[in-house]
Amino acid sequence: MLSFLKKLLKKDARQTTVIPNDGQTAPLTEDQLSIVSTTSVIHHPPQVLVGTAQSVGMQRENNEDSLFVINLIMSDSVSQLPFGLYIMADGMGGYLHGEVASRAAVRAFADYISRKLIPSLISIDSGPLNESLQELMEEGVREAQQAVLRRAPGGGTTLTAALLLGEQVTLAHVGDSRAYFIYPDGRIQPMTNDHSLVKRLLDLGQLTEEQARNYPQKNVLYRALGQLDPFKPDILSHMMPHPGYMVLCSDGLWGVLPDLEIFQIITSAANPSEACQSLVDAANGAGGPDNISVIVVQYLN
Amino acid sequence: MDTQNITQAFSAGKGQTSQLPNGTILVDRYMIQEVIGIGGMGAVYRARALHFPNVVKLVAVKEMINTARDMLVRQTIVQNFEREAHILVTLSHPSIPKIFDFFTHDTRSYLVLEFINGKDIEAVLRETQTFLSEDRVIGWAIELCDVLSYLHKHKPEPIIFRDMKPSNVMINQDDHIVLVDFGIAKLFKEGQKGTMIGTEGYSPPEQYRGEATPKADIYSLGATLHHILTRRDPRLEAPFTFLERPVRQINPAVSIELETIINTALQYNPADRFPSTEVMKEALIMAAKKTGALSRISQPIITTSQDQRIKALWTFKCEDEIRGSPALENNSLYIGAYDNNLYSLNAATGDFLWKYAAEGGIVSRPIILDGSVYFGSEDNGLYAVSARTGKQVWNFKADGPIRCSPRVAEGHIFFGSDDEHLYAVNMVTGKMIWRTEVAGPIRSSPFITSEYIYFGTEYGEVFCMDFRGQTKWRFISKRGVTSSPLVEQGVIFFASLDSTFYALDAKSGWSLWRFRMAKGSISSPAKFLNLVYVGSADGNIYCLDANTSKEVWHFKTDHQVSGSPVVYKDSVYCGSADGNLYCLDHRTGRLKWKFSTGGPITGTPVVNNDIVYIGSHDHILYALLA
Numbered sequence: 001m002l003s004f005l006k007k008l009l010k011k012d013a014r015q016t017t018v019i020p021n022d023g024q025t026a027p028l029t030e031d032q033l034s035i036v037s038t039t040s041v042i043h044h045p046p047q048v049l050v051g052t053a054q055s056v057g058m059q060r061e062n063n064e065d066s067l068f069v070i071n072l073i074m075s076d077s078v079s080q081l082p083f084g085l086y087i088m089a090d091g092m093g094g095y096l097h098g099e100v101a102s103r104a105a106v107r108a109f110a111d112y113i114s115r116k117l118i119p120s121l122i123s124i125d126s127g128p129l130n131e132s133l134q135e136l137m138e139e140g141v142r143e144a145q146q147a148v149l150r151r152a153p154g155g156g157t158t159l160t161a162a163l164l165l166g167e168q169v170t171l172a173h174v175g176d177s178r179a180y181f182i183y184p185d186g187r188i189q190p191m192t193n194d195h196s197l198v199k200r201l202l203d204l205g206q207l208t209e210e211q212a213r214n215y216p217q218k219n220v221l222y223r224a225l226g227q228l229d230p231f232k233p234d235i236l237s238h239m240m241p242h243p244g245y246m247v248l249c250s251d252g253l254w255g256v257l258p259d260l261e262i263f264q265i266i267t268s269a270a271n272p273s274e275a276c277q278s279l280v281d282a283a284n285g286a287g288g289p290d291n292i293s294v295i296v297v298q299y300l301n
Numbered sequence: 302m303d304t305q306n307i308t309q310a311f312s313a314g315k316g317q318t319s320q321l322p323n324g325t326i327l328v329d330r331y332m333i334q335e336v337i338g339i340g341g342m343g344a345v346y347r348a349r350a351l352h353f354p355n356v357v358k359l360v361a362v363k364e365m366i367n368t369a370r371d372m373l374v375r376q377t378i379v380q381n382f383e384r385e386a387h388i389l390v391t392l393s394h395p396s397i398p399k400i401f402d403f404f405t406h407d408t409r410s411y412l413v414l415e416f417i418n419g420k421d422i423e424a425v426l427r428e429t430q431t432f433l434s435e436d437r438v439i440g441w442a443i444e445l446c447d448v449l450s451y452l453h454k455h456k457p458e459p460i461i462f463r464d465m466k467p468s469n470v471m472i473n474q475d476d477h478i479v480l481v482d483f484g485i486a487k488l489f490k491e492g493q494k495g496t497m498i499g500t501e502g503y504s505p506p507e508q509y510r511g512e513a514t515p516k517a518d519i520y521s522l523g524a525t526l527h528h529i530l531t532r533r534d535p536r537l538e539a540p541f542t543f544l545e546r547p548v549r550q551i552n553p554a555v556s557i558e559l560e561t562i563i564n565t566a567l568q569y570n571p572a573d574r575f576p577s578t579e580v581m582k583e584a585l586i587m588a589a590k591k592t593g594a595l596s597r598i599s600q601p602i603i604t605t606s607q608d609q610r611i612k613a614l615w616t617f618k619c620e621d622e623i624r625g626s627p628a629l630e631n632n633s634l635y636i637g638a639y640d641n642n643l644y645s646l647n648a649a650t651g652d653f654l655w656k657y658a659a660e661g662g663i664v665s666r667p668i669i670l671d672g673s674v675y676f677g678s679e680d681n682g683l684y685a686v687s688a689r690t691g692k693q694v695w696n697f698k699a700d701g702p703i704r705c706s707p708r709v710a711e712g713h714i715f716f717g718s719d720d721e722h723l724y725a726v727n728m729v730t731g732k733m734i735w736r737t738e739v740a741g742p743i744r745s746s747p748f749i750t751s752e753y754i755y756f757g758t759e760y761g762e763v764f765c766m767d768f769r770g771q772t773k774w775r776f777i778s779k780r781g782v783t784s785s786p787l788v789e790q791g792v793i794f795f796a797s798l799d800s801t802f803y804a805l806d807a808k809s810g811w812s813l814w815r816f817r818m819a820k821g822s823i824s825s826p827a828k829f830l831n832l833v834y835v836g837s838a839d840g841n842i843y844c845l846d847a848n849t850s851k852e853v854w855h856f857k858t859d860h861q862v863s864g865s866p867v868v869y870k871d872s873v874y875c876g877s878a879d880g881n882l883y884c885l886d887h888r889t890g891r892l893k894w895k896f897s898t899g900g901p902i903t904g905t906p907v908v909n910n911d912i913v914y915i916g917s918h919d920h921i922l923y924a925l926l927a
Contacts (some may be wrong), residue, residue, distance in 0.1 A: 007717065078773070079773070079809060081808075081809055097441060123568070128809070128810055128811045131812070132812035132813055132814045132815045133814070134813060135814070165809060166806045166809040167808055168806045168812065193539075197509060197540070201509065204506060204541055204569055205569075222539075229502075229536050230537060235849060237804070237848055238790075238848055
């Protein structure tokens with residue numbers, strides 16, 4: 001605890017001369033620090049723990065969700081570089097459509113990113129790629145879209161993918177699956193914006209909360225893989241909370257559990273795998289109206 | 302069946318959807334010549350009508366291939382196609398194609414229509430690079446109002462077009478508009494998850510509640526005009542965001558009158574839009590008269606009369622150009638000039654306090670710490686002088702000119718030189734602790750975090766070094782990096798002469814994103830919240846979203862922007878080689894004021910206590926009210 005504070009203060013003293021405070025990193029209060037202090041062991045290299053869980057839910061016949069995880073750590077004299085690729089897809093369009101679509105999208109995306117990125121990441125000779133990570137992610141979405149059109153005509157899928165490299169997370173997002181960050185100070189923050197009509201109409205004040213809850217086309221997305229109209233995915237980069245968590249989930253989870261409950265389950269679990277299983281159990285306990293998939297990534301440094 | 306017109310579901314299944322080969326003769330009457338368009342449900346062909354063997358009469362043949370497996374859906378599609386035919390039969394207007402024939406053949410149905418020799422507006426936009434002229438667009442808009450008025454007054458029932466968008470408006474050889482596509486049914490699919498809508502981007506919010514009135518067409522016309530004038534496809538944006546992206550923010554040449562009309566048409570609440578297309582047409586005619594579009598007078602000139610308002614609080618004249626940037630400490634201002642002097646001035650009054658003469662020009666920004674001023678000069682020297690008296694404390698000589706600004710951390714001064722070394726010098730003694738050789742002169746000022754030192758070189762490399770001078774990573778851009786990097790939230794930002802602005806992971810040097818500018822840049826970025834600001838030799842000051850890499854706005858100056866922006870309160874301050882210091886709203890890029898100096902500005906301003914200080918090549922340092 002003390003050493004952590006010291007480190008923080010020392011950093012601050014230097015920051016006054018070199019790093020303008022952009023207001024995003026508010027100082028931690030004592031209470032908030034106590035959460036951090038439970039993980040005050042210093043990990044070298046930084047540790048990335050991942051858990052996953054999936055359930056068809058209580059009311060559906062088949063599972064149309066797909067998820068995917070790669071975790072990789074390199075540590076040597078030059079660098080300590082965690083790398084992770086986490087993908088969540090929620091298919092739609094019914095039997096033999098949705099499940100094929102989400103599976104095709106996830107595989108095509110993972111295939112493209114790992115083929116492009118991992119060789120140059122691992123090879124001792126090659127340095128960083130010429131393309132930026134955001135460009136790679138955008139191209140990955142294009143590949144996934146092609147795969148859906150080819151393999152699941154008539155089907156569609158959401159796609160939320162997170163690429164962790166070093167301390168930066170680059171997200172590609174289409175549809176209404178979600179990514180959350182959980183910060184050590186107790187914030188749980190959605191990092192993605194649902195591409196659903198009801199969300200947009202709600203944001204505009206065209207629907208009230210009440211109307212939104214009863215809106216007949218509640219699940220209508222205005223952007224998803226498989227649609228014929230041109231579209232652009234949301235692509236964005238953020239610093240991974242460190243220490244902290246990233247959560248990827250389908251609407252079978254976030255549609256049933258409030259953010260606060262997701263936060264509580266994750267931060268009170270012994271590890272990410274247990275957190276994921278508890279989340280799925282809680283969603284099923286609340287009726288489990290839809291397929292549930294979740295990935296929890298914990299970053300320790 | 303309102304929703305059908307706005308519903309575009311997933312891809313239809315493949316198979317039996319091949320186009321007719323050229324030369325095919327349909328029902329003995331129409332010889333297919335060429336595919337002229339492909340829609341969601343089939344192709345559109347140019348064909349020759351064979352009724353008149355001695356004249357070449359061309360027609361458009363629109364095909365609808367019914368691939369739906371569900372009988373009910375199949376039937377609905379045919380009904381909608383027939384409905385289009387029946388609507389067209391009853392209409393007669395110069396902007397609506399005449400219908401000649403209608404028939405069904407196997408799984409395919411055909412409409413035979415007047416052939417329009419021209420192209421749709423989507424194609425017009427695709428085939429042009431620059432903004433279309435306002436006059437031309439107003440002309441089209443007036444005609445579109447006319448044809449919509451005709452439809453809305455149709456008896457017994459008004460016809461709502463419901464599908465106004467650039468690809469449904471043809472421009473013929475005489476630059477007149479023709480509306481096409483009167484509602485071919487689009488595939489409507491009920492999935493397990495619910496209906497999926499690929500929004501057209503042109504539909505008003507109330508259409509999603511199942512309302513379709515003439516006001517919906519007014520909205521879609523507004524959306525279409527917005528797309529034409531901004532060249533931004535609304536299908537690529539979140540729905541209903543037109544009002545957040547006003548036309549003139551993207552295309553400043555558009556008159557405020559036309560922007561106002563488009564904004565009125567695009568109101569979310571139907572009651573706030575024009576009551577009818579007639580009223581909208583009148584507004585367009587008024588705007589055209591006012592801006593001179595009707596008499597073909599070119600773009601309105603936007604004048605900023607406000608710039609006279611800004612007066613200097615004080616000025617101070619040096620003996621040569623000021624290329625570098627001022628620094629402020631304890632109510633004293635420190636500025637180096639090309640006359641070799643470092644000046645100390647009273648920041649409140651501009652009164653001269655002292656000067657120190659180096660042997661070469663000073664083109665960077667001094668740094669003040671613990672009572673001393675540190676600065677580099679083109680005479681190869683790094684100087685420490687007393688901030689109070691200007692007396693020299695020590696002087697260190699590098700092997701080449703020092704053009705970057707020194708930075709201080711851990712009791713050391715870090716700086717680079719044209720001699721291709723990065724130096725670490727003890728702050729108190731002026732003794733060199735180490736220097737590290739790199740390929741290429743260093744003019745980029747190092748950025749120092751708690752762990753690492755970041756800087757660029759004139760040969761295009763960007764280095765991350767530890768405090769012992771060991772390279773942790775190296776990034777290579779295609780041209781020199783004079784821009785001084787900024788590191789925040791684990792990301793390093795800098796511009797390069799290769800016309801790219803980079804954001805890299807500060808830990809690994811991997812590129813997170815790149816932003817292309819029209820020309821290279823030596824400007825150093827500034828950041829506020831999630832926004833990054835930087836100038837470029839293409840004359841623009843850019844504001845980019847640091848997370849999404851999207852341009853938020855850009856502001857065009859009249860010359861290269863080599864200086865660097867600073868953010869203070871709600872404003873961005875940045876100088877340009879056109880001689881002006883600009884004050885812009887930091888969120889929108891709107892010009893608040895500009896101040897003209899007598900020469901190019903290449904330095905970076907400093908702002909404190911609502912006073913902005915900037916030097917110019919006209920030898921003068923200005924203090925202005927921010």
